[in-house]
Amino acid sequence: MAARVRIKDVAAHAGVSPKTVSNVLNDYEHVAPATRAAVRESIEALGYRVNLAGRQLRRGRTGMITLAVPELDVAYFSELAKHVMTAAERRGCTVLLHQTDGRRDRELAALSGFEAQITDGVVLSALTLTARDLAERAPHLPVVLLGERHGDGTLDHVGIDNVAAAREATAHLLARGRRRIAVVGGALRGRQGTDRLRTLGYREALRAAGVPFDGELVVPVDAFHWLDGARAARALAERPEPPDALLCLNDHLALGAVRALYEYGLPVPGALDVVGFDDIEAARFTIPTISTIAPDKEGIARAAVDLLLDRIERPDRESGPSHHVAGYRLIVRESSGG
Amino acid sequence: MAARVRIKDVAAHAGVSPKTVSNVLNDYEHVAPATRAAVRESIEALGYRVNLAGRQLRRGRTGMITLAVPELDVAYFSELAKHVMTAAERRGCTVLLHQTDGRRDRELAALSGFEAQITDGVVLSALTLTARDLAERAPHLPVVLLGERHGDGTLDHVGIDNVAAAREATAHLLARGRRRIAVVGGALRGRQGTDRLRTLGYREALRAAGVPFDGELVVPVDAFHWLDGARAARALAERPEPPDALLCLNDHLALGAVRALYEYGLPVPGALDVVGFDDIEAARFTIPTISTIAPDKEGIARAAVDLLLDRIERPDRESGPSHHVAGYRLIVRESSGG
DNA sequence: CCACGTGGTTACATCGATGTAAATACCCTG
DNA sequence: CAGGGTATTTACATCGATGTAACCACGTGG
Numbered sequence: 001m002a003a004r005v006r007i008k009d010v011a012a013h014a015g016v017s018p019k020t021v022s023n024v025l026n027d028y029e030h031v032a033p034a035t036r037a038a039v040r041e042s043i044e045a046l047g048y049r050v051n052l053a054g055r056q057l058r059r060g061r062t063g064m065i066t067l068a069v070p071e072l073d074v075a076y077f078s079e080l081a082k083h084v085m086t087a088a089e090r091r092g093c094t095v096l097l098h099q100t101d102g103r104r105d106r107e108l109a110a111l112s113g114f115e116a117q118i119t120d121g122v123v124l125s126a127l128t129l130t131a132r133d134l135a136e137r138a139p140h141l142p143v144v145l146l147g148e149r150h151g152d153g154t155l156d157h158v159g160i161d162n163v164a165a166a167r168e169a170t171a172h173l174l175a176r177g178r179r180r181i182a183v184v185g186g187a188l189r190g191r192q193g194t195d196r197l198r199t200l201g202y203r204e205a206l207r208a209a210g211v212p213f214d215g216e217l218v219v220p221v222d223a224f225h226w227l228d229g230a231r232a233a234r235a236l237a238e239r240p241e242p243p244d245a246l247l248c249l250n251d252h253l254a255l256g257a258v259r260a261l262y263e264y265g266l267p268v269p270g271a272l273d274v275v276g277f278d279d280i281e282a283a284r285f286t287i288p289t290i291s292t293i294a295p296d297k298e299g300i301a302r303a304a305v306d307l308l309l310d311r312i313e314r315p316d317r318e319s320g321p322s323h324h325v326a327g328y329r330l331i332v333r334e335s336s337g338g
Numbered sequence: 339m340a341a342r343v344r345i346k347d348v349a350a351h352a353g354v355s356p357k358t359v360s361n362v363l364n365d366y367e368h369v370a371p372a373t374r375a376a377v378r379e380s381i382e383a384l385g386y387r388v389n390l391a392g393r394q395l396r397r398g399r400t401g402m403i404t405l406a407v408p409e410l411d412v413a414y415f416s417e418l419a420k421h422v423m424t425a426a427e428r429r430g431c432t433v434l435l436h437q438t439d440g441r442r443d444r445e446l447a448a449l450s451g452f453e454a455q456i457t458d459g460v461v462l463s464a465l466t467l468t469a470r471d472l473a474e475r476a477p478h479l480p481v482v483l484l485g486e487r488h489g490d491g492t493l494d495h496v497g498i499d500n501v502a503a504a505r506e507a508t509a510h511l512l513a514r515g516r517r518r519i520a521v522v523g524g525a526l527r528g529r530q531g532t533d534r535l536r537t538l539g540y541r542e543a544l545r546a547a548g549v550p551f552d553g554e555l556v557v558p559v560d561a562f563h564w565l566d567g568a569r570a571a572r573a574l575a576e577r578p579e580p581p582d583a584l585l586c587l588n589d590h591l592a593l594g595a596v597r598a599l600y601e602y603g604l605p606v607p608g609a610l611d612v613v614g615f616d617d618i619e620a621a622r623f624t625i626p627t628i629s630t631i632a633p634d635k636e637g638i639a640r641a642a643v644d645l646l647l648d649r650i651e652r653p654d655r656e657s658g659p660s661h662h663v664a665g666y667r668l669i670v671r672e673s674s675g676g
Numbered sequence: 677c678c679a680c681g682t683g684g685t686t687a688c689a690t691c692g693a694t695g696t697a698a699a700t701a702c703c704c705t706g
Numbered sequence: 707c708a709g710g711g712t713a714t715t716t717a718c719a720t721c722g723a724t725g726t727a728a729c730c731a732c733g734t735g736g
Contacts, residue, residue: 354715354716355715355716355717356716357715357716357717357718358714358715358716361714361715368712368713368714368715369713369714369715370713370714370715373714373715392721394721395720395721395722395723396720396721397721398721
């Protein structure tokens with residue numbers, strides 16, 4: 001703060017005009033080598049650093065993008081954030097992280113609030129927003145959706161094939177002879193989210209195997225943390241007719257469930273099999289290790305950043321929205337006999 | 339982008355001067371109620387949003403602070419980040435998250451790079467920087483250090499009493515009759531970090547109990563992830579004279595170690611006791627649950643934000659640096675007989 | 677020897693919001 | 707109703723960097 005050096009100070013020190021300093025800063029080609037050197041020297045001598053507010057004001061770009069996720073302490077999102085930051089850095093921009101807590105107002109804030117203001121675009125992992133919200137709130141803001149395409153799919157979007165992934169995970173459990181498979185975190189209706197699609201895949205797998213669907217086995221949760229998985233598993237364990245396997249819609253739920261079952265004397269994979277989603281680091285090191293659907297997080301991050309930067313660079317481009325489908329693998333570990 | 343609304347558009351629409359609109363925006367008191375209402379209406383009608391670049395340029399403040407941590411996918415940091423964001427929001431500012439990967443260049447970047455530029459101050463959890471780096475690189479930048487006070491302690495700092503915490507954890511293991519306690523992630527010399535201090539506390543506890551110190555039991559690690567804990571535990575398990583307890587300098591290490599020991603047929607807490615640090619959510623739900631030192635993360639976050647904002651608001655205040663010592667508790671869980 | 681082109685440099689306006697200070701409108705007191 | 711405030715509004719300059727366009731000094735081709 002104290003005595004900040006401005007471009008004009010550098011200009012004075014080097015005996016040139018401010019604009020010439022600017023030209024040097026921006027690698028404008030027609031600057032005499034001697035001048036360039038002198039300016040560089042003055043910059044060094046005075047410890048000059050560009051003021052980004054000034055630059056942004058003039059240029060209209062910040063070089064920052066927002067990544068808005070529900071919760072950073074859900075490992076999937078912090079791991080994903082890491083990849084997004086890496087991808088962004090490679091493309092020369094910086095990531096501003098915004099946490100929505102899955103709340104509608106905070107998701108809207110990601111689109112029109114502070115972050116959106118100082119940012120050139122948003123990668124949004126939305127839980128509550130509808131297509132209409134998105135269209136209304138930020139008609140001109142470049143946005144890429146993560147997870148699920150919302151509504152009419154008019155926005156760019158990156159995700160895995162959740163239906164297929166859930167189908168595959170369920171088929172795996174069925175192949176192991178499980179018949180009463182609960183879906184922890186599942187949803188039959190309501191928000192148009194990933195949970196709905198995964199539940200759909202689950203039902204498809206049941207149908208394909210000729211196993212009747214039991215709505216009682218779709219267990220909603222408040223959040224996707226260890227605690228919620230433990231709660232859900234407890235409730236299931238106390239039923240007169242407990243399930244023989246759990247399809248948990250993320251690994252935290254799976255891990256919490258495994259612990260709760262353990263407390264009920266129901267070992268995994270002995271008494272029940274458990275499969276999760278996300279392949280967070282924990283899943284590889286717990287007792288037991290957790291079978292899971294492993295999405296290609298790096299691919300997702302890279303695709304999201306690329307798509308967003310494309311939109312930012314060519315906002316006029318009226319080409320329709322892109323939908324990038326990233327890969328995933330089912331990894332069978334101890335929790336389902338691996 | 340397309341046809342952005344500026345303050346002067348609102349002014350024209352409302353039939354007042356731009357400055358009056360500005361006054362309404364900033365809740366200047368001497369604005370006639372009718373005028374205020376009219377301006378508000380125009381703002382609404384046109385969908386106006388302030389341009390932060392312009393505002394910042396004029397005001398010299400951004401209302402953003404940087405939080406720089408080594409890794410977001412270390413749960414302690416993502417949980418802490420969550421609290422910092424909450425604390426910052428309560429004080430009306432926004433957090434820009436910067437990941438250093440524990441690399442020196444990226445820690446320096448947090449002080450003088452892009453983020454520091456557009457940010458009013460930095461909360462830094464540094465691994466490699468020295469006091470000199472900090473003084474040289476950012477003499478005028480408000481900074482609060484997390485974790486360990488570096489060097490001469492000339493900067494504001496927030497942390498727990500790591501020596502006491504490690505002493506207490508070690509004493510707990512000793513009280514359970516353990517005598518060969520390894521320190522996973524420990525360090526005898528080198529970086530002036532938290533690891534050094536915790537190792538120091540460990541030694542103090544040994545000395546107090548009259549147990550001889552064995553340098554072989556201080557096991558450094560590459561990083562503080564599950565994988566590194568597992569590796570370290572494996573190496574220890576294969577020694578001719580394995581330890582009978584592990585003091586792991588974070589919970590990830592503890593969890594990874596527990597898993598590796600399990601694979602060696604060394605159950606925790608049967609064969610060895612294990613204690614970690616940080617009390618991440620996982621520690622409460624794994625099998626076994628993990629004893630740990632639980633720092634008051636919320637208190638740390640709040641103190642850091644408060645201290646930083648104080649510095650930002652009163653940069654002239656030449657009062658010496660503040661050192662806030664946050665609380666912690668030893669939570670005994672299954673991994674050490676709880 | 678002139679017109680013209682090109683490299684190098686600069687004056688000026690501008691991005692959008694706001695602090696300063698001055699202008700205008702309004703109200704009360706005596 | 708004049709004088710002296712107070713409330714409200716506004717003109718203008720400014721924050722720092724950069725796009726535009728003009729300028730100067732050469733050198734070259736004709």
